[in-house]
Amino acid sequence: MSAVTDAVRNTLPASVEKFLPNTSEDPRDDPRANPEERKSGVKDVTRPGAIGTRKPEIQQTAKLGGIPLLYDPVLNRGTNFSVQERREKRLEGLLPPAVESLELQEDRVMQQLREDCKTDLQRYELLAQLQASNETLYYIVLMKHIKELAPIAYTPTVGKACQDFDRIYRQPLGMYFDAFHHRGRFSEVLGNFPSLNVQIIVVTDGGRILGLGDLGTNGMGIPIGKIALYIAGGGFHPEHSLPAVIDCGTDNEELLKDRFYLGNKKKRLEGEEHLDIVEEFCTAVSKAFPHALIQFEDFNTTQAFGILDRMRHKCLCFNDDIQGTGATVLAGFINGMKAQQTALKDAKVVFFGAGSSAVGVAMMIAQQLADDGDYKLDKALEQIFMVDSKGLITTTRGDKLPPHKQQMARKDGTPDMKELKEIVNYAKPHAIVGLAGAGPAFTQEVVEELCSHCERPLIFPLSNPTSQAEITAENAVNWSKGKCIFAAGSPFDPVEYEGKTFVPTQANNVLIFPGLGFGACIVKAKTITDKMLRAASKGLSDYVPIEDIKAGIVYPDLINLRDISAVVATAVAKEALDSDVAEIKAPADLEKYIRERMWEPSRTFDPAQSQQDYEE
Numbered sequence: 001m002s003a004v005t006d007a008v009r010n011t012l013p014a015s016v017e018k019f020l021p022n023t024s025e026d027p028r029d030d031p032r033a034n035p036e037e038r039k040s041g042v043k044d045v046t047r048p049g050a051i052g053t054r055k056p057e058i059q060q061t062a063k064l065g066g067i068p069l070l071y072d073p074v075l076n077r078g079t080n081f082s083v084q085e086r087r088e089k090r091l092e093g094l095l096p097p098a099v100e101s102l103e104l105q106e107d108r109v110m111q112q113l114r115e116d117c118k119t120d121l122q123r124y125e126l127l128a129q130l131q132a133s134n135e136t137l138y139y140i141v142l143m144k145h146i147k148e149l150a151p152i153a154y155t156p157t158v159g160k161a162c163q164d165f166d167r168i169y170r171q172p173l174g175m176y177f178d179a180f181h182h183r184g185r186f187s188e189v190l191g192n193f194p195s196l197n198v199q200i201i202v203v204t205d206g207g208r209i210l211g212l213g214d215l216g217t218n219g220m221g222i223p224i225g226k227i228a229l230y231i232a233g234g235g236f237h238p239e240h241s242l243p244a245v246i247d248c249g250t251d252n253e254e255l256l257k258d259r260f261y262l263g264n265k266k267k268r269l270e271g272e273e274h275l276d277i278v279e280e281f282c283t284a285v286s287k288a289f290p291h292a293l294i295q296f297e298d299f300n301t302t303q304a305f306g307i308l309d310r311m312r313h314k315c316l317c318f319n320d321d322i323q324g325t326g327a328t329v330l331a332g333f334i335n336g337m338k339a340q341q342t343a344l345k346d347a348k349v350v351f352f353g354a355g356s357s358a359v360g361v362a363m364m365i366a367q368q369l370a371d372d373g374d375y376k377l378d379k380a381l382e383q384i385f386m387v388d389s390k391g392l393i394t395t396t397r398g399d400k401l402p403p404h405k406q407q408m409a410r411k412d413g414t415p416d417m418k419e420l421k422e423i424v425n426y427a428k429p430h431a432i433v434g435l436a437g438a439g440p441a442f443t444q445e446v447v448e449e450l451c452s453h454c455e456r457p458l459i460f461p462l463s464n465p466t467s468q469a470e471i472t473a474e475n476a477v478n479w480s481k482g483k484c485i486f487a488a489g490s491p492f493d494p495v496e497y498e499g500k501t502f503v504p505t506q507a508n509n510v511l512i513f514p515g516l517g518f519g520a521c522i523v524k525a526k527t528i529t530d531k532m533l534r535a536a537s538k539g540l541s542d543y544v545p546i547e548d549i550k551a552g553i554v555y556p557d558l559i560n561l562r563d564i565s566a567v568v569a570t571a572v573a574k575e576a577l578d579s580d581v582a583e584i585k586a587p588a589d590l591e592k593y594i595r596e597r598m599w600e601p602s603r604t605f606d607p608a609q610s611q612q613d614y615e616e
């Protein structure tokens with residue numbers, strides 16, 4: 001039965017007809033169905049690129065026009081609706097008379113952002129409001145000005161936005177799964193989401209938001225920001241994406257006392273109970289959207305590894321902090337060793353921080369060293385020196401290490417050391433990677449010690465937001481006398497040193513996750529394998545031209561995020577196809593196939609046409 005009844009259809013001008021979804025249950029009546037659907041008679045709402053997949057009742061009201069259309073962020077284009085559309089969609093009188101081009105609308109937003117907003121938080125709020133009301137314009141603005149706006153929608157400003165989330169709250173922009181009241185009913189709750197075809201989900205429990213600690217449901221800013229980058233960078237359709245929080249409580253005393261706090265004011269659930277809750281969420285997702293990819297984000301390290309271990313073979317998922325960061329840093333590391341002309345098999349790294357991200361990165365680097373030198377992982381791990389709040393991690397230092405640290409502990413009789421300078425002096429590393437989330441730690445002494453052993457050391461302060469970075473770009477360049485190769489988790493401005501300009505690049509998992517996700521989804525991958533992560537990393541490292549690498553630029557500029565993501569997606573999809581974890585057959589030209597399926601905001605002009613564009 002059609003959701004838009006024939007009686008209603010008959011009252012509409014013919015030109016509106018093409019905007020209406022074909023909601024026929026039987027794809028044999030649907031000219032847009034693909035051959036398989038026509039043959040089987042079963043509508044495939046999960047096919048990559050399929051649009052118009054919101055629930056019929058929601059499409060119906062929005063597409064009939066009037067106020068519901070103006071309040072539908074996917075379809076609303078505000079003053080960009082033409083005179084004819086205004087007449088046909090019953091928008092006359094509901095908008096000011098001017099009909100504006102998307103460019104003019106974009107100019108207004110940019111003027112408001114650049115001239116009227118006084119703080120980055122105000123800019124964040126303006127963008128969030130735009131995202132909630134007009135996604136076409138939001139993504140046009142975000143994609144065209146990605147370099148200027150990523151620091152607002154994402155790190156560092158998103159950190160401040162999360163800290164203040166309950167104060168600046170206006171609209172949900174994602175889903176909240178309440179472990180205290182929805183438990184056992186997550187499927188039912190997920191059923192309230194308007195889309196029939198979710199392909200990408202970013203979920204957190206707010207346990208460790210950036211380097212800012214436990215922010216409970218205020219952590220929702222992170223899934224919202226990452227999903228925006230999945231759309232702007234990776235090319236997912238907004239209808240296919242879901243930012244989510246599982247409210248498992250919070251141990252943040254300030255939030256527990258805050259009258260504006262939006263989550264449950266209860267102590268954080270932990271251990272097995274927490275794992276069961278996350279599993280219930282994943283099961284609900286897999287049941288409703290069998291091909292959706294779940295990205296675990298900013299869970300506490302105490303839970304992060306356990307969640308990944310339990311879920312990675314049960315549903316399509318990955319942990320961005322462990323695996324996405326691993327693939328990202330490996331790419332910059334490989335390029336950095338090229339710049340130094342250090343053979344990978346000989347490279348040594350000091351990690352400052354031993355949480356989920358540091359261990360994820362170290363394991364990927366160690367695997368690469370082992371492959372390069374054709375030796376075992378255990379031997380490669382001897383080239384890694386990992387430091388936590390108690391100093392160098394060794395088997396002899398006398399404390400009980402959690403499993404993720406045990407594998408990183410030095411077992412070769414390395415003396416116990418606490419001071420970073422001493423550890424650098426002992427290890428003589430080619431790179432120092434900061435993932436402690438604890439703020440400045442790479443002092444002038446540490447940098448000078450590092451430079452006394454290595455001509456062009458990699459200095460990677462990767463903790464976010466900027467306030468938590470281990471060193472600033474300026475200090476790294478000055479203290480290393482312009483010798484270091486620098487990349488940071490959050491953006492830094494260029495630095496002048498002795499008449500030369502150093503351009504800091506960003507080593508952030510945003511360079512990997514949008515492409516990894518899109519590549520996996522487009523070929524309907526059944527799982528995310530280590531080889532797919534390695535392929536993503538190689539795609540990213542190969543993206544950087546050798547001249548840039550020689551000049552010490554080891555990551556590409558975020559300005560090319562869409563292009564980077566297309567390359568990463570192609571590498572991931574190819575690996576999934578080659579290793580037979582993909583459900584689709586390999587297309588003749590994989591990169592072209594992927595690029596053609598990446599969503600562009602202007603295409604929402606005509607959903608029916610856009611749908612046809614996606615068809616084979």
Ligand SMILES: NC(=O)C1=CN([C@@H]2O[C@H](COP(=O)(O)OP(=O)(O)OC[C@H]3O[C@@H](n4cnc5c(N)ncnc54)[C@H](O)[C@@H]3O)[C@@H](O)[C@H]2O)C=CC1
Pocket residue numbers: 208209210211212300301320321325328352353354355356357358387388389390391434435436437438462463464465468488489490507508509510
């Ligand atoms: N650039 C990027 O793409 C990414 C950056 N990160 C950043 O990494 C940081 C850490 O994340 P996780 O590993 O998940 O967190 P975590 O909280 O699990 O780990 C922090 C680690 O640092 C150690 N540490 C804390 N203070 C220290 C100190 N004063 N001295 C030495 N060690 C200290 C702790 O012992 C722990 O091992 C965060 O700031 C996060 O924003 C995380 C993922 C990706």
Ligand SMILES: CC(=O)C(=O)O
Pocket residue numbers: 209210211298320321463464489508509510
């Ligand atoms: C970038 C990121 O995932 C983090 O800082 O946690």
Ligand SMILES: [Mg+2]
Pocket residue numbers: 210297298320321
């Ligand atoms: Mg993270």
